């Protein structure tokens with residue numbers, strides 16, 4: 001079933017396009033992530049969904065309910081959509097309790113109990129109720145912002161780069177916590193990020209934006225393994241793009257032969273992810289030279305040059321730290337698994 005649907009949404013700021021003919025469908029109950037470089041139109045899209053801005057063209061619906069389109073526009077406060085911004089979204093002059101309880105009637109008998117419940121849900125002690133936002137760390141402030149959004153009992157939670165101000169370890173903790181809280185509360189979400197690792201980790205439906213347009217959308221694994229185009233492939237991870245001769249389900253590349261899903265005899269570019277490349281100190285594979293290695297603890301990241309073998313650009317591959325190759329060494333390369341063919 002469809003939860004959120006955008007049809008042909010466009011929004012310009014003067015002669016600058018924020019969103020161009022964006023169509024997307026987020027499945028019911030899904031965790032949708034919109035990922036793209038800075039300036040690609042992610043915040044614009046969230047603000048249009050929330051109703052803070054009106055599109056120039058197109059239609060938006062949520063759970064079959066029409067939010068914007070030919071029939072008019074539902075105002076933001078009637079959409080039942082919550083919005084968590086990047087940072088600094090708390091009311092600084094109010095206590096944590098009043099921030100969280102903002103949307104609840106002041107006289108409600110169970111207000112204090114409900115606030116405590118929400119604080120507990122986001123992993124904060126009830127004692128934080130009387131604190132002011134400036135007495136909290138960045139991560140704690142984001143927890144309060146989430147509790148305040150949950151208090152609205154929204155049908156949809158919009159999260160605009162909510163973890164980007166936090167350091168790496170805390171980001172992961174917060175991401176897991178937010179995912180768990182939303183799942184337990186049965187609230188669907190759309191999260192925006194410029195961080196591809198975060199996008200792949202959080203999404204069960206992923207939308208890649210570029211220049212105000214949807215470049216690709218689908219399950220994260222499909223996008224990583226079989227992206228619509230080379231730019232999307234490079235945006236989602238390290239990508240080695242090789243010209244290949246394809247015949248009978250096999251692609252012949254400079255790094256060796258790999259399986260493909262196509263039987264026709266054609267020449268096309270294929271995508272090899274670095275984890276598909278094997279590196280050994282001896283053997284019969286294509287010859288490459290180690291240009292550089294950087295230490296990653298458990299692994300070395302090697303930069304390998306195989307231009308003589310027909311690979312246009314040097315590429316990076318991780319190998320276990322037990323593999324003892326140094327810059328200048330020659331190595332043997334191979335490809336394993338199935339590779340994706342672009343444009344077929």
Ligand code: ADP
Pocket residue numbers: 013016017018036037038039040041042043044045
């Ligand atoms: P993202 O969130 O992906 O970084 P935005 O949606 O904020 O990108 O912005 C997309 C483009 O629209 C950018 O080029 C930005 O400068 C422009 N833009 C966004 N909001 C406005 C606005 N209120 N006025 C003018 N231009 C805007």
Ligand code: MG
Pocket residue numbers: 042043044
């Ligand atoms: Mg933004």
